Amino acid sequence: MTTATPSHAPVMPAEVLSLLAPRPDGLYVDCTVGLGGHTEMLLNAGAGRVIGLDRDVNALAHARTRLETFSARVELVHADYRTLPTVLAERNITGIDGALADLGVSSMQLDDAERGFSFRHDGPLDMRMNASAGETLADRLAHVDEGTLADVIYQYGEERHARRIARAIVSARDRQPLARTAELASVVRRAAGGGTWQRLDPATRTFQALRIWINGELDGLDAFLQSTVATLHTGGRLVVIAFHSLEDRIVKHTFRAIAKPADETEPIGRVLTPKPLEPTDAEREENPRSRSAKLRAMERVA
Ligand SMILES: C[S@@+](CC[C@H](N)C(=O)[O-])C[C@H]1O[C@@H](n2cnc3c(N)ncnc32)[C@H](O)[C@@H]1O
Structure with a gap:
């Protein structure tokens, strides 16, 4: 959308x-x-x-x-x-x-699926605020090692399931490159676990962490x-x-x-x-x- x-x-x-x-x-x-x-x-x-x-x-x-x-x-x-x-x-x-x-991040960036910031709307895995510079999230995820990714998710997302989530992302991308926000969100949700009663979507913290990382915020x-x-x-x-x-x-x-x-x-x-x-x-x-x-x-x- x-x-x-x-x-x-x-x-x-x-x-x-x-x-x-x-x-x-x-x-x-x-x-x-x-x-x-x-x-x-x-x-x-x-x-x-x-x-x-x-x-x-x-x-x-x-x-x-x-x-x-x-x-x-x-x-x-x-x-x-x-x-x-x-x-x-x-x-x-x-x-x-x-x-x-x-x-x-601005509401416009979050709401525009094509910018790839949101786990709510499916779009390309981009997440760059400046779309003319630097690596997209898809490019970065294609070569990051599991330890670095776990540290990013833990530090920038304050996510206690960081190791589990990083392992799941790396094993998903080793099977097939991750290209869409919906794919990533579903890998993260499955790894983070938790029920539908949770206030926060289980992908929230990881998406925040990846955004901070990609944009060097x-x-x-x-x-x-x-x-x-x-x-x-x-x-x-x-x-x-x-x-x-x-x-x-x-x-x-x-x-x-x-x-x-x-x-x-x-x-x-x-x-x-x-x-x-x-x-x-x-x-x-x-x-x-x-x-x-x-x-x-x-x-x-x-
Ligand atoms: C929360 S929004 C600002 C909303 C604004 N105050 C308004 O009233 O419409 C944050 C904006 O900061 C920009 N931004 C984030 N990091 C930046 C940076 N390092 N340099 C310049 N702009 C940046 C984003 O692209 C985004 O448009």
């Missing part, structure tokens, strides 16, 4: 808006513009200018249409947020007033957070929304390290959220994608 016009409400909009408090003379970076929901909200609230990055060209095309009326105040760039320093340097920008990173996240805080003007804020505990842990530790440098030098930022903010019950009900969100924010100090 391919959704032509994905509906996507931005997560924790009120919290993002009150933390970034956009100004007409301000420049903001939406590091994960996705379907453009947060960027649209910032522009509507009076942000002077927004640079929006995404590594998915489909997401950018969607955002471009959604943000058409703001075209004079927004620039969309096909880039990985880990290259933000280069994106800014190419535009001779030395400081920004705020940044947002709404991490992870945790690689360089700390360096990105550090360099983005360093790019903020004094008083500028970085807001990060994470959707799983591994990602949130990196955000928490990196923010702490910035606020309390080990070498006792003066910190360049202070943490605004000693505990992460979470969606209200009403938002969780209205927008199920928000359920596991954890928001943390940091402010640049002089």
Whole structure:
């Protein structure tokens, strides 16, 4: 199933808006513009200018249409947020007033079967956010060894049946290359076991792990957070929304390290959220994608 016009409400909009408090003379970076929901909200609230990055060209095309009326105040760039320093340097920008990173996968990516992210809709085993670079999941699964695969599923999926699942995937692919998400999901479900009473589909954790692996989602996240805080003007804020505990842990530790440098030098930022903010019950009900969100924010100090 391919959704032509994905509906996507931005997560924790009120919290993002009150933390970034956009100004007409301000420049903001939406590091994960996705379907453009947060960027649209910032522009509507009076942000002077927004640079929006995404590594998915489909997401950018969607955002471009959604943000058409703001075209004079927004620039969309096909880039990985880990290259933000280069994106800014190419535009001779030395400081920004705020940044947002709404991490992870978008509802459009999950809902489009052809992108191969979902265990609910059958599609090719791809899972790349940037469909023009790197190996597809099918290619990667064709040559990965069982031990590496088990580690990936265990670490990135926090899946206790990782060894069993890895063994089942490797023995299935040794019989015949895995090419479709439905095939993989059924191999994983059979290996993970569990009854229909379970809240989570037994393939959930493994699919999350494989997605993080294929897209290198945790690689360089700390360096990105550090360099983005360093790019903020004094008083500028970085807001990060994470959707799983591994990602949130990196955000928490990196923010702490910035606020309390080990070498006792003066910190360049202070943490605004000693505990992460979470969606209200009403938002969780209205927008199920928000359920596991954890928001943390940091402010640049002089
Ligand atoms: C949760 S969605 C963002 C949704 C957006 N805030 C909105 O309101 O529509 C996350 C987006 O981040 C993008 N993304 C993930 N990792 C990225 C990276 N390293 N660099 C750039 N974009 C990335 C994904 O392609 C996806 O479109």
